[in-house]
Amino acid sequence: xxxxxxxxxxxxxxxxxxxxxxxxxxxxxxxxxxxxxxxxxxxxxxxxxxxxxxxxxxxxxxxxxxxxxxxxxxxxxxxxxxxxxxxxxxxxxxxxxxxxxxxxxxxxxxxxxxxxxxxxxxxxxxxxxxxxxxxxxxxxxxxxxxxxxxxxxxxxxxxxxxxxxxxxxxxxxxxxxxxxxxxxxxxxxxxxxxxxxxxxxxxxxxxxxxxxxxxxxxxxxxxxxxxxxxxxxxxxxxxxxxxxxxxxxxxxxxxxxxxxxxxxxxxxxxxxxxxxxxxxxxxxxxxxxxxxxxxxxxxxxxxxxxxxxxxxxxxxxxxxxxxxxxxxxxxxxxxxxxxxxxxxxxxxxxxxxxxxxxxxxxxxxxxxxxxxxxxxxxxxxxxxxxxxxxxxxxxxxxxxxxxxxxxxxxxxxxxxxxxxxxxxxxxxxxxxxxxxxxxxxxxxxxxxxxxxxxxxxxxxxxxxxxxxxxxxxxxxxxxxxxxxxxxxxxxxxxxxxxxxxxxxxxxxxxxxxxxxxxxxxxxxxx
Amino acid sequence: xxxxxxxxxxxxxxxxxxxxxxxxxxxxxxxxxxxxxxxxxxxxxxxxxxxxxxxxxxxxxxxxxxxxxxxxxxxxxxx
Numbered sequence: 001x002x003x004x005x006x007x008x009x010x011x012x013x014x015x016x017x018x019x020x021x022x023x024x025x026x027x028x029x030x031x032x033x034x035x036x037x038x039x040x041x042x043x044x045x046x047x048x049x050x051x052x053x054x055x056x057x058x059x060x061x062x063x064x065x066x067x068x069x070x071x072x073x074x075x076x077x078x079x080x081x082x083x084x085x086x087x088x089x090x091x092x093x094x095x096x097x098x099x100x101x102x103x104x105x106x107x108x109x110x111x112x113x114x115x116x117x118x119x120x121x122x123x124x125x126x127x128x129x130x131x132x133x134x135x136x137x138x139x140x141x142x143x144x145x146x147x148x149x150x151x152x153x154x155x156x157x158x159x160x161x162x163x164x165x166x167x168x169x170x171x172x173x174x175x176x177x178x179x180x181x182x183x184x185x186x187x188x189x190x191x192x193x194x195x196x197x198x199x200x201x202x203x204x205x206x207x208x209x210x211x212x213x214x215x216x217x218x219x220x221x222x223x224x225x226x227x228x229x230x231x232x233x234x235x236x237x238x239x240x241x242x243x244x245x246x247x248x249x250x251x252x253x254x255x256x257x258x259x260x261x262x263x264x265x266x267x268x269x270x271x272x273x274x275x276x277x278x279x280x281x282x283x284x285x286x287x288x289x290x291x292x293x294x295x296x297x298x299x300x301x302x303x304x305x306x307x308x309x310x311x312x313x314x315x316x317x318x319x320x321x322x323x324x325x326x327x328x329x330x331x332x333x334x335x336x337x338x339x340x341x342x343x344x345x346x347x348x349x350x351x352x353x354x355x356x357x358x359x360x361x362x363x364x365x366x367x368x369x370x371x372x373x374x375x376x377x378x379x380x381x382x383x384x385x386x387x388x389x390x391x392x393x394x395x396x397x398x399x400x401x402x403x404x405x406x407x408x409x410x411x412x413x414x415x416x417x418x419x420x421x422x423x424x425x426x427x428x429x430x431x432x433x434x435x436x437x438x439x440x441x442x443x444x445x446x447x448x449x450x451x452x453x454x455x456x457x458x459x460x461x462x463x464x465x466x467x468x469x470x471x472x473x474x475x476x477x478x479x480x481x482x483x484x485x486x487x488x489x490x491x492x493x494x495x496x497x498x499x500x501x502x503x504x505x506x507x508x509x510x511x512x513x514x515x516x517x518x519x520x521x522x523x524x525x526x
Numbered sequence: 527x528x529x530x531x532x533x534x535x536x537x538x539x540x541x542x543x544x545x546x547x548x549x550x551x552x553x554x555x556x557x558x559x560x561x562x563x564x565x566x567x568x569x570x571x572x573x574x575x576x577x578x579x580x581x582x583x584x585x586x587x588x589x590x591x592x593x594x595x596x597x598x599x600x601x602x603x604x605x
Contacts, residue, residue, distance in 0.1 A: 108581075109578065112582075171586075175582050175585045175589075176582075179581045179585070182581060184574065184578075209588060210588075212589070213589045213590070213591075213592035213593035214596050217594075217597045221600065230601075232600055232601075
């Protein structure tokens with residue numbers, strides 16, 4: 001491995017300083033940082049909404065918010081977390097790490113990269129600002145189903161506009177990632193030598209390009225139904241509200257994988273490092289990721305079993321959904337096989353990664369249960385589904401984001417994360433996460449409907465428990481803020497270029513923190 | 527070891543040890559020195575620029591086509 005030549009480090013940027021630097025930057029690391037800060041702010045905003053929801057559900061009856069605001073909060077919580085927190089966070093990781101992992105100097109379209117990011121704050125303002133317009137924010141649920149979404153006030157239009165903007169941002173970001181990976185790899189970095197994080201993001205970017213325009217089309221049709229006299233989904237004019245559900249979920253199910261495939265990539269980077277073994281079954285991981293992506297296009301109607309569907313349709317979507325367990329199982333098997341007989345240590349990133357495997361797998365299992373049509377008809381729109389997708393999106397996406405953040409924090413800041421505080425963050429998050437969401441399985445099985453601010457008395461105990469867990473989980477996330485601020489301000493142990501003993505990959509060959517410009521001359525990978 | 531597992535093992539080995547050839551000028555400067563600054567590199571000097579634009583436009587066109595097809599399909603043929 002080549003040694004770094006300090007005289008040739010290029011650790012400064014050209015052009016404006018201060019605020020203008022961030023507004024005009026085309027540097028992938030700056031833009032990655034902005035994505036991550038933005039997503040964490042949105043995560044906190046979405047978290048406050050979640051805690052308000054949980055505060056209302058602490059006891060039966062109406063205590064904290066009006067039912068209208070409750071519905072707005074559930075809707076915006078979903079939209080903010082999906083489009084404002086999870087997706088931009090992964091794009092931030094992609095911006096920071098993909099060019100360094102493949103030996104590129106920057107993303108393929110550096111200026112478009114800047115624009116992709118700066119579209120997001122106006123969209124977020126539209127979304128969150130819609131609480132303050134007459135009629136309040138949209139309350140149709142994050143899926144924006146008609147007829148509700150056709151009837152709502154201007155908050156709905158703001159949400160539609162925000163989704164269009166965020167969609168454009170996502171598509172541009174995805175194109176940038178695809179082109180960077182296809183065209184900008186260093187000599188010798190063949191596709192099958194790429195780190196798995198790049199592979200999972202490449203496949204995710206294809207998914208984004210395929211499905212974000214479909215969502216944009218669906219919400220455009222909502223907009224024209226609302227204001228321009230069309231009747232795509234308006235039954236009064238001969239339209240079909242169920243058509244919207246088909247189009248939405250044709251986007252919505254691949255969207256689930258958009259939020260989880262990069263997580264698989266992050267975990268696949270971390271486990272080999274701390275097991276001190278190469279990743280087991282690299283090629284099968286690539287094929288499994290591709291299989292998951294392809295299958296994600298043919299399972300959408302499992303979200304719609306209760307809309308009424310021919311038995312043949314139910315069977316097709318049920319079995320197709322269950323089929324996804326096979327490539328997902330390959331991945332879980334490979335992670336465990338990588339750990340098998342490894343010299344494992346459990347630093348904070350590894351704790352998050354192993355925690356991810358345990359808890360995400362539970363979300364996967366409940367997904368299989370939801371896929372069974374006769375069972376789904378019973379548990380549809382209950383808290384069982386809420387529990388299921390939070391096990392996938394919090395324990396899956398969020399835990400992997402934390403795993404990645406602790407793993408690459410030394411590369412970003414030049415300082416090692418505080419292990420003691422990091423472990424406190426992990427254990428408190430894991431425990432409070434399960435206190436929050438595990439009881440929801442029982443609530444759902446007992447029939448508690450989602451998106452309702454009040455509930456029958458028999459659900460009181462589990463709801464109280466879930467609310468206590470939610471506040472504990474929310475407070476635990478502030479620990480992460482402390483870890484990041486400490487490292488960013490130069491606190492803690494100084495990080496070496498290869499910050500973790502057995503970390504492999506091009507990103508660990510550059511100093512920590514990574515210089516402003518890296519790989520301006522492409523490395524040659526043997 | 528059969529052929530398939532041998533090739534998997536090779537790939538794993540390559541991933542685990544991505545060596546940089548520091549005998550070449552490119553390898554020696556891999557940590558980021560000496561080359562053109564980003565604005566210069568991004569402007570016209572990168573020979574990959576044309577290929578990047580072509581690939582980007584291709585995927586952009588696919589995205590726009592998907593968007594239009596979804597709307598036009600249901601506008602023309604109904605639901």
